[in-house]
Amino acid sequence: MKILITGASGLIGGVLRTHLGEFGRYTISGVDARDVDDDSLASFTLGDCYDYDAMSLAFEGQDAVVHLAANAPVETPWPDVLRNNIASTHNVYEAAREHGVKRVVFASSNHAVGNFELDEPYKSIVVGDYSLIDNDPSNIVQVDHTVPIRPDSDYGVSKVFGEATGRYYNEHFGLEVACLRIGGVVPQNRPMNIRAYATWLSHRDLAHLVDRCLVADISYEIFYGVSNNRWRFWDIEYARETIGYEPQDRAEDWK
Amino acid sequence: MKILITGASGLIGGVLRTHLGEFGRYTISGVDARDVDDDSLASFTLGDCYDYDAMSLAFEGQDAVVHLAANAPVETPWPDVLRNNIASTHNVYEAAREHGVKRVVFASSNHAVGNFELDEPYKSIVVGDYSLIDNDPSNIVQVDHTVPIRPDSDYGVSKVFGEATGRYYNEHFGLEVACLRIGGVVPQNRPMNIRAYATWLSHRDLAHLVDRCLVADISYEIFYGVSNNRWRFWDIEYARETIGYEPQDRAEDWK
Numbered sequence: 001m002k003i004l005i006t007g008a009s010g011l012i013g014g015v016l017r018t019h020l021g022e023f024g025r026y027t028i029s030g031v032d033a034r035d036v037d038d039d040s041l042a043s044f045t046l047g048d049c050y051d052y053d054a055m056s057l058a059f060e061g062q063d064a065v066v067h068l069a070a071n072a073p074v075e076t077p078w079p080d081v082l083r084n085n086i087a088s089t090h091n092v093y094e095a096a097r098e099h100g101v102k103r104v105v106f107a108s109s110n111h112a113v114g115n116f117e118l119d120e121p122y123k124s125i126v127v128g129d130y131s132l133i134d135n136d137p138s139n140i141v142q143v144d145h146t147v148p149i150r151p152d153s154d155y156g157v158s159k160v161f162g163e164a165t166g167r168y169y170n171e172h173f174g175l176e177v178a179c180l181r182i183g184g185v186v187p188q189n190r191p192m193n194i195r196a197y198a199t200w201l202s203h204r205d206l207a208h209l210v211d212r213c214l215v216a217d218i219s220y221e222i223f224y225g226v227s228n229n230r231w232r233f234w235d236i237e238y239a240r241e242t243i244g245y246e247p248q249d250r251a252e253d254w255k
Numbered sequence: 256m257k258i259l260i261t262g263a264s265g266l267i268g269g270v271l272r273t274h275l276g277e278f279g280r281y282t283i284s285g286v287d288a289r290d291v292d293d294d295s296l297a298s299f300t301l302g303d304c305y306d307y308d309a310m311s312l313a314f315e316g317q318d319a320v321v322h323l324a325a326n327a328p329v330e331t332p333w334p335d336v337l338r339n340n341i342a343s344t345h346n347v348y349e350a351a352r353e354h355g356v357k358r359v360v361f362a363s364s365n366h367a368v369g370n371f372e373l374d375e376p377y378k379s380i381v382v383g384d385y386s387l388i389d390n391d392p393s394n395i396v397q398v399d400h401t402v403p404i405r406p407d408s409d410y411g412v413s414k415v416f417g418e419a420t421g422r423y424y425n426e427h428f429g430l431e432v433a434c435l436r437i438g439g440v441v442p443q444n445r446p447m448n449i450r451a452y453a454t455w456l457s458h459r460d461l462a463h464l465v466d467r468c469l470v471a472d473i474s475y476e477i478f479y480g481v482s483n484n485r486w487r488f489w490d491i492e493y494a495r496e497t498i499g500y501e502p503q504d505r506a507e508d509w510k
Contacts (some may be wrong), residue, residue, distance in 0.1 A: 164411075217258065
């Protein structure tokens, strides 16, 4: 299976270059505005996803695209969000359509629904106070793929945009689309703060989730990318049932 | 109450300049990239909402903004959608925040959920075939404010973007926001095709709906803008209960 990773030079791009390779079923190419030194890539295109002509040819002959290219910080200022997260994401869907790519896995973000953390019990959970749920994770009402969007930033709004564009391209052009509301992925690959005991996503669970999104039977879906953490409040049951997501890691094992 | 209409020179801008004036409680100003000849306006700013500096000063001292400025055709090409519907809409919310405007009424569109018309019974209803619902409107499951977004175009995606930005500005900055998924508004002010027997919105019902959104107690809401048509499939009960929307017109009276 030939796949193209946009943003291949970034943090998650690196995780996927390493771990998706281990599944043995992917021929991986990359596109990124920054160069990367990785001999395992079948090909690499140096190009900015904002520049349609610079990057769209890399889509030719691909079976699927994993779209990661974006400004990742939630604090990204609006002009950069508009250019690198909104306009670039449109270009990726359009290049996939133009070149007959069958599927796009879109790196959405938990920040598309980040404002649930303004409300209890999530507000307490992210600061490590579990008293409102009687210290029992089964009391947490999970935020799932059916909740209203509640972006917490311009960055979060751009992820809603990417999910909406995916839905449009799915329903009008038959593109298969999986949107992943990815949690906390860090270079250290372990929970680095209190919130991460709810929100952490390990590198291998991330790669497994993307693998399932690439090979399972889907049309348009939204899934949460989070490890099987004790204090998690993003639903993984739907991904388990729909595509067989079975996370191996738990943030509390690092306590 | 001082209100500013963006896109004041357009079709809906004209409807609101005429009919909102009749309520007697508004001092209306306008901003638009195209000039307009209307002595009833308290002030008019010639400026493109894409150009923040050209238009943002018009927001100073306003109690509310009705944001209509956009490319209106559902077929608008992506570069224009990006500039005039996405970037400009961000600017309007930001100018409202910067200048302490309390409320924004955003002209969203039925095209944010237009793909429900790919499914039955809506697909049949819009071509005038009411057999699937046994010619009984009470059999129509209404598309309401809680359905998943299903944009039918880049234009529709831009309206989802505007709704998402409104939610963000509401939850983070306290801006009151009403998003109106507006149906079919035409210069002739009557149903002009078969679909319009479901989707038509009369000028006076539109003005009444905007008036309710300006004066009722709201935080963040999504409402459908449609007259009380026999074959309508967009919910108006929620707007009736929440803000007292009572449409006077029905498309079938034109049969």
